[in-house]
C-alpha cells in the first residue's frame with residue numbers, strides 16, 4: 436500500500452496470467468540477508484565504506500534511511516553501490532517507528548553497542564512466523580558485559596566496557612550470531628561463539644568485517660573465534676549473490692517447465708536446493724557462477740525438512756511446496772526452524788493445492804495442476820511462492836499485499852517478464868468510493 440500526496444491509499448498487486456514457460460537468462464542480485472547485516476556493520480568503521488552489489492529492495496531502503504537519520508553520510512554511486520560514512524553518528528539510538536517493522540533492525544543493537552557501548556532500538560518486527568525471541572542475542576550481550584532494559588517497546592543496552600566472552604548458543608541463530616560478531620569485533624580480548632550459524636551471509640559479514648581489519652576466524656563453521664581489535668578502517672566490498680532469490684528462480688523455471696540460465700550465483704550455496712530439485716526430477720546443470728534449470732514433468736514426490744545451513748533453507752520452504760503440489764504422489768514437508776511458517780497454505784489452497792498442516796508438518800497431495808485465484812501474500816517468501824504458483828496455474832491470478840515481496844526481491848516483476856512471464860503490477864484505490872469517483 437502507498438499513500439499519494441492527497442492522502443489517498445493505493446493497494447498494489449501483481450496480476451499474473453499463468454501458463455508461460457520461462458526461458459532465457461536472469462541475473463541474481465546481492466543477498467538481502469547479507470546486506471541487512473553489512474549496512475549496520477558500517478557503524479563500526481572509522482571512515483567511509485564503499486559497498487557494491489546492494490540489492491534494490493525495500494528492506495535495504497529502510498536500513499539506508501535509518502543510517503542517514505542517525506547521522507551517517509550516504510553517497511549513492513549507482514542503484515547498487517553506496518558509500519557510507521558513519522563517522523559523524525553521535526546518538527546511538529534508532530527512532531522507534533523506523534526500526535520496529537524490520538527483524539534486521541536488531542543488528543543496530545550489536546553495531547551501536549560495539550562502537551558506543553550503548554544502544555537503543557525498538558523490539559524487532561519482520562515476517563510473522565509465530566514468536567521470534569531475541570533472548571540469545573541478549574544473552575550474548577550480557578556475557579560481554581552489557582546490561583539491558585526494555586522500556587516503551589525499546590531495548591536499551593549499556594556497558595562500561597565490552598569484554599570478549601565464551602558464548603554457547605542454545606539454538607542455532609542467524610541473528611544472534613550476527614549480533615555476537617558485531618559486538619565482539621571491537622571488544623577487549625577474545626570471543627568464542629559455539630553452535631554458531633553457518634549461513635553464507637554469516638561468512639559474508641565476517642569477510643566484510645575482516646576487510647575493515649577485524650580478526651575473525653572460523654565463520655562458516657559452528658565455532659567462530661574473534662579477537663577484538665582497537666579500531667576498524669574504511670573498506671570497499673561487494674556483497675555475495677542472494678541464495679534464496681536464486682533458489683526462487685530455480686523453482687519458477689521448474690514449475691513452468693522452463694529453461695532458464697540463472698547467472699551471478701555461487702553454486703556451492705545452492706547445493707541443498709539443487710540436490711532436492713534433481714531428486715524431484717528437475718534437470719539442473721552447474722557452471723562456475725551460473726546454474727541452468729530445465730523443467731519437464733512428471734515430477735516425483737519427495738520429503739523435505741528445513742534446517743539451518745547447510746540443510747535445506749527454511750526461506751525456500753514455501754517455494755518448494757508449490758513444486759511438490761505439482762509433483763506426483765504425497766510429499767511431507769517438515770519445518771525445522773520456525774513454529775508457524777505455513778500461514779500461506781490457506782492461500783495456496785485457493786489455487787487448488789491439497790495440503791493439510793499439523794503443527795510444523797505439511798502433507799501435500801501432489802496433483803499436477805493449480806488453478807488461478809485471487810490470493811494474498813502473507814509474508815516475503817510466501818509471496819514468492821504464490822507468484823510461482825500463479826506462473827504455473829492456468830488463468831489469471833491476482834496477488835495482493837506485494838509489499839512483503841518487495842522487501843526482499845529486487846525487481847521480480849521485471850526479471851520474470853524478461854523471462855517471458857505475463858506479470859503486471861497494478862495499483863487500485865483502497866477505498867471503494869475512491870474507485871467510483
Ligand code: EPU
Pocket residue numbers: 468471538539562566567568569570571572573606607608609610611632749750772773774815816843
Ligand atoms: N531463536 C530463539 N532465540 C533467539 C533467536 C532465535 O529462540 O534469540 C529461534 C527462533 O525463534 C527460530 C530459530 O531460533 O526458531 C532461528 O532463528 P534465527 O535467529 O536464525 O532467525 P533470524 O535471524 O530472525 C534469519 C533470516 C530469516 C531466516 C532465518 C533462518 C534475516 C534478516 N532473517 O532470521 O530470513 O528465515 O534467519 O534462516 O537474516 C527471509 O529472508 O525470508 C527470512 C525470514
